[in-house]
Amino acid sequence: MSIINVTLIIYIIASVVYIAREVWWSIATKWVALGLFILGFCFNLTWLIKRSIEAGHPPFSNLYESLIFYACCTALVYIVFEFIYNFRIVGALAAVLAMLILLYATLQDPSIRPIMPALKSNWMLAHVITYMIGYGAFGISFITSLIFLAVKPFAKNKKRNEDEQGKGILPRNFDKLSYKLVAFGFPFLTLGMVTGAVWAKKAWGDYWSWDPKETWSLITWLAYLVYLHTPLILPKMNINKSKAAVMLAIWLLVSFGIVNFTFVGLNYLPSAADSEHIYGSQ
Amino acid sequence: MKTEIKKDTRQNIKIQTHQNERKGSSNIVWDFFCSVKLAVVIILIMTVACILGTVILQEKTMDEYTAKYGYGLATFLRTTQLTNVFYSHWFSFLLILLCANLICCTIKRWRNTFLQTGFVLTHLSLVLILIGGVVKFQMGVKGGVNVYEGKSVNYFLTQKIDRKGKLDYVKKDLPFSIALDDFILEKNEPKFQLVSYVKNKDRQKVLEIKLGKKQKVPGSDYKVTIKDYVPDAELKQEPVNVSDKPDNPAIFVKFFGSEKVAAEGWLLANERNSYEDKKQNLRIEYLWLSSQQELDKVVNSAETANPQLSVALSGQMQNYPLELNKVFRLEGTDYTIKMLQYVYNYGDRRPLGEQPTDNPAVQVEIKGPEGDETRWVFEKFPDWNKMHPAKYKSLNITCSGIAGTYMAKNTVRIYQTPEGKQMIVCIKDKRIAEIKPWELDNRYTIPDTGNQVEVSEYFPSFDFKREVIKKSDEVKMPAIFAEVEGPAGKVEDWIFSSNQYATWYTDNNFALVYESTGESISHYTSMLRIVENGQTVVEKTIRVNDPLEYKGYVIYQSSYDPEAGSFSGLQIVKDPGIPIAYSGFGAICVGVVFIFYIKPFLRKKQKKGVEE
Ligand code: HEM
Numbered sequence: 001m002s003i004i005n006v007t008l009i010i011y012i013i014a015s016v017v018y019i020a021r022e023v024w025w026s027i028a029t030k031w032v033a034l035g036l037f038i039l040g041f042c043f044n045l046t047w048l049i050k051r052s053i054e055a056g057h058p059p060f061s062n063l064y065e066s067l068i069f070y071a072c073c074t075a076l077v078y079i080v081f082e083f084i085y086n087f088r089i090v091g092a093l094a095a096v097l098a099m100l101i102l103l104y105a106t107l108q109d110p111s112i113r114p115i116m117p118a119l120k121s122n123w124m125l126a127h128v129i130t131y132m133i134g135y136g137a138f139g140i141s142f143i144t145s146l147i148f149l150a151v152k153p154f155a156k157n158k159k160r161n162e163d164e165q166g167k168g169i170l171p172r173n174f175d176k177l178s179y180k181l182v183a184f185g186f187p188f189l190t191l192g193m194v195t196g197a198v199w200a201k202k203a204w205g206d207y208w209s210w211d212p213k214e215t216w217s218l219i220t221w222l223a224y225l226v227y228l229h230t231p232l233i234l235p236k237m238n239i240n241k242s243k244a245a246v247m248l249a250i251w252l253l254v255s256f257g258i259v260n261f262t263f264v265g266l267n268y269l270p271s272a273a274d275s276e277h278i279y280g281s282q
Numbered sequence: 283m284k285t286e287i288k289k290d291t292r293q294n295i296k297i298q299t300h301q302n303e304r305k306g307s308s309n310i311v312w313d314f315f316c317s318v319k320l321a322v323v324i325i326l327i328m329t330v331a332c333i334l335g336t337v338i339l340q341e342k343t344m345d346e347y348t349a350k351y352g353y354g355l356a357t358f359l360r361t362t363q364l365t366n367v368f369y370s371h372w373f374s375f376l377l378i379l380l381c382a383n384l385i386c387c388t389i390k391r392w393r394n395t396f397l398q399t400g401f402v403l404t405h406l407s408l409v410l411i412l413i414g415g416v417v418k419f420q421m422g423v424k425g426g427v428n429v430y431e432g433k434s435v436n437y438f439l440t441q442k443i444d445r446k447g448k449l450d451y452v453k454k455d456l457p458f459s460i461a462l463d464d465f466i467l468e469k470n471e472p473k474f475q476l477v478s479y480v481k482n483k484d485r486q487k488v489l490e491i492k493l494g495k496k497q498k499v500p501g502s503d504y505k506v507t508i509k510d511y512v513p514d515a516e517l518k519q520e521p522v523n524v525s526d527k528p529d530n531p532a533i534f535v536k537f538f539g540s541e542k543v544a545a546e547g548w549l550l551a552n553e554r555n556s557y558e559d560k561k562q563n564l565r566i567e568y569l570w571l572s573s574q575q576e577l578d579k580v581v582n583s584a585e586t587a588n589p590q591l592s593v594a595l596s597g598q599m600q601n602y603p604l605e606l607n608k609v610f611r612l613e614g615t616d617y618t619i620k621m622l623q624y625v626y627n628y629g630d631r632r633p634l635g636e637q638p639t640d641n642p643a644v645q646v647e648i649k650g651p652e653g654d655e656t657r658w659v660f661e662k663f664p665d666w667n668k669m670h671p672a673k674y675k676s677l678n679i680t681c682s683g684i685a686g687t688y689m690a691k692n693t694v695r696i697y698q699t700p701e702g703k704q705m706i707v708c709i710k711d712k713r714i715a716e717i718k719p720w721e722l723d724n725r726y727t728i729p730d731t732g733n734q735v736e737v738s739e740y741f742p743s744f745d746f747k748r749e750v751i752k753k754s755d756e757v758k759m760p761a762i763f764a765e766v767e768g769p770a771g772k773v774e775d776w777i778f779s780s781n782q783y784a785t786w787y788t789d790n791n792f793a794l795v796y797e798s799t800g801e802s803i804s805h806y807t808s809m810l811r812i813v814e815n816g817q818t819v820v821e822k823t824i825r826v827n828d829p830l831e832y833k834g835y836v837i838y839q840s841s842y843d844p845e846a847g848s849f850s851g852l853q854i855v856k857d858p859g860i861p862i863a864y865s866g867f868g869a870i871c872v873g874v875v876f877i878f879y880i881k882p883f884l885r886k887k888q889k890k891g892v893e894e
Contacts, residue, residue, distance in 0.1 A: 111488050114470040114802045117826035183882075187874040194867045203827050205838045205855040206424060207863065208415070210368040212336040222329045229325075232318040271336050 003047040004068065004102060010040035011075075011099040018092035034082060037095055041075040044098070048072060054112065060128045061115040063264065067105035069128070070263070071098040073136035077184070081140060085169055085177060093143040104264075123199030131192035135259055137185025138224070141178045142256035145249040148174035152246060175245045178252055179231075186224055193217060212271045216262040223255040315386040324380050331376065335367035343449050366443070369419070377412055384409050400881055403873030407866040414863025422857040423454055426840060428849045434461035434813065438854045456854070458819070460837065464809040465850045467842060470802045474760050474779050478506065479793045489794075491762065504792045505767040509774070514754040515761035517778060521548060523741035528700055531570050532744035535696070538725065538734040550744060551698075556685070558638060563691040564728070566735060571699050581697060581717060584709050589683035591644060591659070593619060595676060604644070604684065617677065620647045624684055628658065635688075642684035650674055661685065692728055694735055696720065706735075750776055760796070768792055806842050808850040834858065 014036035021029040048069060051059040060066040078094040081087060151171040169177055196217070197207040208214060227248060234244045266272055314320060338359060339350070347356035347365060363370030388405045391398070425440035436459035444450045476489045480502045489497055489506055496507045521532075535557065536546040549555055551570035558565050571577045589604035593612055602610045602619070609620045622645040626637040642661040647654060655673040664680045693709040706720040708728055715729045725734045750761055761778045770788040777785050777796045784793035805825055812820040812832050822830040829838040834856050841851030 109488060110490075111475050111799070112473075113799065114473065114804060117803065117805055121827045183878045187878045190874045191871055194871055197867065198864075201860075202829070203838075205829070205836065205840070205853045206857075210335065210340070215332045215336050215368075219329050219332045222325050222332070226322055226325050226329075229318050229322055233322060236319075266336075269336050271339055 003043055003050065004106060007040050007043040007047065007071075008099055008102050010036060010043060011095040011102070014040055015092045015095035015099070018089065018095065022089055022092075033091055034079075037075065037082075037091055038079060040095065040098070041072065041079060044068065044072040044075060044102075051112075057115050057119075058125055058128075060132075061119055062109070062113065064105055064108040064110050066128070066132075067101055067108065067264075070132050070135060071101040071105070073132040074098050074101065074139045075136075077133065077136035077140050077181075081177075081181065081184075085180075087169070087177075089147060089171065090140065090143055093146065094140055097139055097143060118203040121199055121203060123195050123202060127192055127195040127199050130188045130195060134185040134188035134192055135263070137181050137188065138252075138256050138259050141181035141185070141252055144174040144178045144181060145252040147171050148178065148249050149246065149253075152242075175249060178249065182224055182227060182252070186228065189221055189224065193221060212266055212269055212275045213262070216258075216266060220255070220258050220262050223251075223258050227251055227255060312386065312390075315382050316390045317383075318387070320379075320383050321387070324376060324383060328373075328376055328380070331367055331373055334364060338364050338367070340368070341366055341443050343443065344446065381409050381412055397881055397884065400873045400876030400878075403869045404877060405873075407869030407873055410866030410869060411863050412866075414859040414861075414866055417859030417862060418857045422855070422859060424853070424855045424857075425452075425454060426851060426853045427460075428843070428851050429460065429462040429808075430849045431462055431465050434459045434811075436460070438852075456835065457833065458812050458814040460852070461811040461813055462808055462850055463811055465842070465848075466805075466807045466809075467803060468805040468807075470804045471757050473799045473802070474757070474796060475799050476506075476508075476762065476764075476777075477795045477797060478504070479784065479795070480504065481791045481793070496767075499792075502792070503768060504787070506794070507765045507767070508762050509765055510750075510763035511760065512750055512752045512762075513760050514752060514756055514758040515776075515778060516751045516753050516759070517761075517776065518749045518751055520747045520749060521741065522745055522747040523743055524745045525743040528570070528742040530741075530744045531698065532741045533568055533696065533698075533737045534739035535566060535568070536736045536738055537564075537566065538736070540732055544733075548744070549696075556639065558690070560636065560638070562731075562733070564694070564731075564733070565688065565690040565692070566694045566696070568696050569698070571697060574699055574701050574703055577697055577699050577703055577705065581705050581707060582714065584689075584712050584714050589624075589687050590681065591619070591621065591646070592680045592682070593617075594678040594680075604681070604687070617648060617650045617674075619679075620649075621645070622647055622656070626685060626688055628660065639685035639688050642681075644681045644684065646679060648674055648677065650677075692731060694728060696735075696737065698740075748776070762796060764794060766792065766794070803842075806839060806850070808839055808852070810837065810852075 014033055017029060017033040017036055021033050048059045048065075051065060051068075055061070055065075060069045074094065075098045078087075078091065078098075082091060148171060151174075196214075200209070200214075201207040230244075230248060230251075234241075239247075266275070339346070342365065344356065344360065347359060350356075351359065359365045363372065367373055384405045388402055391401065423440060425438040427435050427438040429435050436456050437453050438456065439451045439453055442450045442452055474491075476491055478487050478489050478499050479485070480499065483501055485501055487500055489499070491508060491511065493508055493511060496505050498505050521534075531551045532548050534546065534548055537544050537557070537559075539562075545557065545559065547557065549557060549566070549568035551568055555569065556565060556567045569580075571580070591602045591604060593600050593602070595612060595615060595617070598614075600612060604621060604624065606621050606623065609618050611618050624642065624644040626634060626639040626642050628641045628643040630637040644659045645656065646659055647656050650673075652673060657672055657679075659679045659681050661681050661684050689709070689712055691711060695707040695709065697703075697705040697707065704720050706716075706718050706726055707714060708716040708726075710729060718726065720726060720737060722740060723736065723738055725736045727734050750763070753759075759778070759780050761776055761780075763774065763776050765772055765774045766787045768787055768789060768791075773788055775785060777794055779796045779798060781796075784795045786793045807823050807825040809823045810821070810830055811818050812830075820830065820832050824830045824837060824839045826839050829836050831837075836855045836857075838853040838855065839850065840853035843849040843851075
């Protein structure tokens with residue numbers, strides 16, 4: 001069985017244990033779940049290392065490799081936040097998300113191709129790594145928003161902002177967690193854009209040429225920029241606080257959709273044929 | 283410290299009144315330009331504009347738009363500048379508004395505290411980047427030129443869509459000339475991939491080349507194991523004799539035209555049993571007979587095995603001799619069959635005597651209860667009519683021995699039986715000229731021709747030994763030995779990358795192709811020299827990701843001559859806005875890191891300090 005399939009299975013098992021943990025609340029299940037998740041992450045990482053050695057270049061030269069790297073970064077961001085915030089059920093869905101990304105990767109062409117000259121650059125390395133960490137954070141914020149919206153209707157009468165002792169942040173306060181995740185990911189996204197621009201300048205002679213891939217990465221960036229600025233205007237508009245939280249959560253769901261469209265969906269655009277940066281169009 | 287934290291919270295009523303005092307009556311306009319609301323609205327409109335700019339094809343000629351969207355819509359898109367969103371007046375207006383917003387809000391929020399660093403940096407960096415962009419747009423140029431090896435250029439070309447929506451090239455002079463001393467194209471080792479194809483699912487999948495590993499082909503029941511791999515293979519087919527039992531008798535025949543070997547080759551009794559030389563009007567046949575008696579029966583006759591037609595209907599079979607235009611009745615039925623004509627090579631228009639005998643066929647006419655049907659019956663393709671529309675599908679007709687009716691001016695028949703009796707018969711003008719026993723390595727003269735034949739080898743059980751030879755260790759013409767496991771069992775075979783056809787599994791539903799993925803370029807480099815006033819001022823070897831810069835012009839390696847590889851495509855860019863834009867890039871990076879990492883960290887520390 002390939003490492004990818006093992007990773008996939010471990011993520012699934014981790015997800016199940018996370019759900020079990022919600023029922024049998026114990027320290028043991030918590031560590032088993034997290035342990036499994038970290039094991040899955042390690043397998044994921046091992047594949048990437050093995051692949052780089054086999055291919056002789058960093059493991060994100062095509063869509064197949066990039067997707068697996070994306071899954072790995074999503075898992076990494078989750079693990080980092082789990083240690084800081086004690087997330088509970090988020091792990092179950094984070095594992096599912098990483099698993100889905102891997103599953104999508106297995107549908108792609110896995111062959112190792114020689115990389116084209118333009119990809120041989122350290123800027124590209126910095127660009128992809130920062131971008132993927134940003135994407136990973138947005139992936140987890142997608143999950144926290146999803147859970148927030150799901151528990152919202154049941155959490156009306158309870159007092160917000162108070163978390164039960166020892167159980168970490170309650171799902172009804174996940175909107176704050178989403179904000180923290182976006183705040184964590186946004187600098188990475190910005191760094192990714194800047195390093196991408198510098199790389200494009202070196203390789204293609206222009207740091208910005210309104211290529212569809214560039215434009216959509218700007219759209220992604222703007223979407224999260226809106227999210228980060230709206231809390232500043234909400235108090236001035238007569239919108240009830242909890243409604244505002246719901247709206248922001250929905251906005252994050254949409255924004256993550258944009259992220260994934262920028263990543264894998266651009267081939268569907270009519271302008272894709274002219275692009276220099278879209279996977280598979282070279 | 284404590285007061286500063288408070289100031290930084292969003293209840294800044296005090297500051298606002300302070301601003302109002304300073305700005306007096308224009309406070310509505312000022313507030314408008316400072317507001318986050320405006321920021322969010324601008325960003326949202328920009329987002330929509332960006333989406334439109336990728337959904338609608340940008341900067342194409344009017345002809346292309348008319349072809350794609352129709353004249354009316356194309357004109358609308360052009361007048362609203364939706365065909366050039368990012369350089370349109372209204373997008374520029376948005377950017378100016380954005381700039382104004384950024385500057386105003388930064389001024390309004392300006393407080394000389396360290397914690398504000400990030401906020402100021404991010405907002406002003408965007409202004410810098412936008413100014414850099416404007417400078418690029420106004421003063422920058424971008425174009426390209428192809429230079430041939432050993433030649434130089436002092437200009438380049440830029441592309442523009444003109445007012446009428448037509449593509450236009452503008453020549454720009456350079457204040458120096460660029461000489462291309464050498465252009466080098468480095469190629470990667472050729473790569474190959476093994477592709478599997480499942481026909482009933484119409485699904486292709488690339489398989490791994492990994493020795494000894496059983497790979498399941500996804501979505502099917504086939505399994506492939508690669509058992510051997512040769513990077514530079516050549517296939518050698520060597521005829522061998524596998525046993526002394528006459529399972530597949532074959533002889534090696536040499537034909538001499540005046541002392542020299544004019545032709546030689548294997549004749550197989552069961553498949554390729556004759557050789558024809560139309561020029562010499564000669565035919566050599568190898569006939570294997572099952573016994574001594576049979577040989578005695580036919581050896582004295584110039585006639586051949588009787589050509590005949592077999593007709594089968596619902597399990598019952600009848601044979602008829604080949605006799606043109608005679609009508610036969612299929613006994614016990616209403617069917618009659620008439621043979622209309624026969625050929626030695628279906629599709630050959632030449633007279634019968636000149637046709638090679640490799641695809642013999644008979645045309646028959648069938649009269650039956652449902653009317654007439656005319657069809658061709660092929661000796662070598664007995665199932666042909668099953669796969670083609672026929673009126674009387676249940677009527678299966680086959681023919682045999684037709685090729686044997688061919689008579690060249692000279693025919694040499696080489697007979698052999700299991701008992702070891704072997705005769706050679708020379709027939710001239712349909713009459714037997716000579717009958718002799720033959721032996722290996724003896725030459726026999728064909729009467730009145732001066733030509734000779736010789737049988738130099740006899741294999742009772744002929745087979746090909748296929749051998750794959752490794753020619754070198756380099757990956758040139760790789761081959762793999764693969765085992766396919768499927769519903770019809772296991773099959774093994776060599777698959778060569780040199781073979782452009784698929785190798786099919788027994789059930790004709792699964793195939794493997796081992797193909798080259800095309801040669802790819804690993805690097806291309808140009809050795810450039812900048813010449814100014816007749817003197818070389820700079821020399822550099824440029825490659826993708828490593829350009830040459832001189833006097834504000836940056837020269838990039840961008841393409842090459844895909845056919846001959848004789849010219850190098852250079853991209854030439856001048857952008858005086860770079861320092862401004864790049865300082866914006868630097869500032870935004872520091873700014874976001876400050877806001878989202880350093881500031882929260884400092885705040886936490888402060889809070890702790892206050893609590894203590
Ligand atoms: C890298 C991008 C950006 C970042 C990280 C960023 C960050 C911030 C932050 C942290 C604040 C709050 C300041 C505070 O409360 O102390 C803020 C306020 C603001 N930002 Fe941005 N911003 C960015 C881009 C923009 C853009 C593109 C605009 C659009 C014009 C904009 C307009 C504003 C405005 C109007 C305010 C409100 C200032 C006020 O409250 O008076 N920002 N921004």
